[in-house]
Amino acid sequence: MSTENLTLKRVGIDTYHENVAYLHRECSVYRAEGFQALSKIEIHANGLQVLAVLNVVDDENIVKPNELGLSEQAFKQLNEKEGCFVQVNHAEPADSMDAVRKKINGERLNYDEYFSIAKDIVENRYSKMEMAAFLVASGQSSLDRDEVLFLTKAMLETGEKLDWKELLVADKHCIGGIPGNRTSMLVVPIVAAHGMLIPKTSSRAITSPSGTADTMEMLTEVNLTPDLLNEIVRQERGCLAWGGTAKLAPVDDKLISVERPLGIDSRGQMIASILSKKLAAGSSHLLIDIPVGPTAKVRHMREALSLRKLFEFVGDRLNLHLEVVITDGRQPIGRGIGPALEARDVMQVLENDPDAPTDLRQKSLQLAGRIIEFDPDVRGGQGYSIARDILDSGRAIAKMTAIIDAQGGRKKTSFTPGKLYFDVIAENDGTIIDIDNFQMAHIARIAGAPMDKRAGVDLYKKLGDKVVKGESLYRVHAEFNSDYQFAQNLCASNSGFRIGPADEVPISFVAF
């Protein structure tokens, strides 16, 4: 390491999951251009170090020649004050990149190799490019099932773990892709009312228009300290919190930040991602929901079945009681898409409102029933009716209210959607024969969801509904002019709906 000092500066640029360092082109002690081709540098201060990609700066307002600037993420990691001395070094490529190159060559990696990759990623030794290389090399079917197990374990072991000190800790997870699918906000109060422990932590939306955490945030706080979370779960048997504060399987968040923009979807990566997070969160019993449909993530029953077997293989070997349900993924669930509209749907179901969306109610009861059957005292097949009784009797809404109170009380906000809106209209008479999950999510997102909580899509028609020309199919809500325009352009190019003859409505091939 060099002993030449630079002065640390915080540069107010948010570079997401990649550390960036800023060095002036005329840097007084290091030759900024000499670093260029290597492009990754180590910054040292008081025994701590961070790795960052180098950007060369020509403007002294950003960094001066005697300064080393760090983007906000990198600055936080170094945990030092502005103005302290830092030293800079060439960063050697992470050792585990050798294993990545082995994988690129089509070789099989062992557990130690996956562990070293996971560790280097957690320690920010990988650039986004390097993570993309790992994801592509381990993408699709290039991981065998033992490798999926190794990767899951490596992702689990490189983070922290929660221990609830109970024998049965239930959880559920949907592999995603279906807008409006907010079953967790119904399953948790039902299962917790039954007395089972279900400490649910959820993500915020990454590429979807709302995550459970975003929707729950319409009602109450979701950003809870580990201590408070623990207290709430002890008292209420359940919670609906954001999982982002805990350091559970941290590799996952970093890989997702690359995987999503690339639009690559690898079975092995997905399974490792889900199971490592759940195991780290202390779950002992897990229900996995795999929706199948022409625009769902999984499009064929044979794919769903092979995915199920892979989940079971890894779950069994990591001592997780895991069950998989294959569900109807032909269209969005419920009516609303976006935080406020989805929260409205959920509360209608909990309140036994006659207008509540039936599909959201039914699916939530089915899933809650299956989780309740994890209880050794419940007879096989009885879960659904127990769940229904809990919902119909008002015990579910009572439990939800208790959870909300414990998490900080009910927010005094209505679910009124965004003030700017337009309707998308049926262009001819007929029956709704297709609603594209992906496109509906995309429209809600472009309209501003989940950042603008009141933005999104409100569906007036679902599969099989008859429409006449001029009738409204759905309404798009936005809060910003630019988003309103973006969404209008998008709907004009593809509304996501198809109208046709009644006999072309796709039949759900899912038994459940």
Place this chain on the structure above:
Amino acid sequence: MSTENLTLKRVGIDTYHENVAYLHRECSVYRAEGFQALSKIEIHANGLQVLAVLNVVDDENIVKPNELGLSEQAFKQLNEKEGCFVQVNHAEPADSMDAVRKKINGERLNYDEYFSIAKDIVENRYSKMEMAAFLVASGQSSLDRDEVLFLTKAMLETGEKLDWKELLVADKHCIGGIPGNRTSMLVVPIVAAHGMLIPKTSSRAITSPSGTADTMEMLTEVNLTPDLLNEIVRQERGCLAWGGTAKLAPVDDKLISVERPLGIDSRGQMIASILSKKLAAGSSHLLIDIPVGPTAKVRHMREALSLRKLFEFVGDRLNLHLEVVITDGRQPIGRGIGPALEARDVMQVLENDPDAPTDLRQKSLQLAGRIIEFDPDVRGGQGYSIARDILDSGRAIAKMTAIIDAQGGRKKTSFTPGKLYFDVIAENDGTIIDIDNFQMAHIARIAGAPMDKRAGVDLYKKLGDKVVKGESLYRVHAEFNSDYQFAQNLCASNSGFRIGPADEVPISFVAF
């Protein structure tokens, strides 16, 4: 597209081959955070558009809430003045990413698909992550030979082409990896003195300690306008210029900026890269040099032979007269590594100095001889002696002087190496049995080459030389204190030399 305007600002940050846009978190018309997950945006001004990765800014000194900042590269591409109005839009992923995902799935792509990928890359529609995904997916042996041909053609067709309007336009190319291998600076004057057209454009070093353009720059100008280049070639039959200004196979430069830091090396990509550049430069006859050795790029004769066949397959189909020579790649060529030290070696050979490195002289004569045999009037096997006569008679140095004069005259600089230096010493008696090409290049580079032209390594011993303990193996030169320290640490961890018994010197298995 939205009609909301922002004011364009040039942000003095050099982000290399990736466009970056800077939007303030409190942007007045666009919701910066709404763009976050998509992370790529389109910026429009007066009918032009550029794509950029978004960084969110919290400091009004960088951009104000009504401004849109662009990094230097992106600003240049938009070709607008600061202060003009720009509009912003969500960037849809490049259409050709569908083809990349197909390749990730292990499918074969056709010419149209490679063309669309190349076109989107040239138009800056790919992020570095996306380029990494393409490189890994098409890496190693996943391209069949037809696909290598398609990729070569796609890279050729998405750039400009030179036409020298002669039947025989000669060129040479070494696949790289051998430090000090500056044969082009000898081959060009010899071949041009013979009267053949050899308009050589070379690259600057990317991960090596010196490219031909860097070394030639010690002697004269290499950054020539296309018109001047043309005039020099007409007059002198040859040149030694930097190829970077021409827009020949521009995809290649972008892919290299990702491939090199990842350290992935794909045969298909390499062949497409080399042949597309040479065809774009108007070459009709090409000699390819493949050095083989334990620390060369190609480590086994069987690899060299299969690479040769792939070169021949693609060359034949693109109407390029191509020959491959397999050379001794066991150690660096010549003595100096780094621009000044290599220029010294080259001039010693040209001036028939008795101290000139024999290996550089011999290899250059062999290569020049093979190129001279492209001349239909030269009898097979006569090339070497013609080349040797040209060098020994002083016609080569005369031609080099003429080329230097035409390119702007001889610079008045000596080849004196960097003033900071240290020697690496033999730790015991014995024979040099290994010189690691990669490590020697790395040391020269860390010492400051090629940015600091006088930095580098001067080899005192080569393979098979006897040494006694305490003797100097090589000297490292630097110009900056920090670089001197970096290089010293590196040599302490691995000197790149191995000393052992005389019978362990590896035998060259290359006939030539």
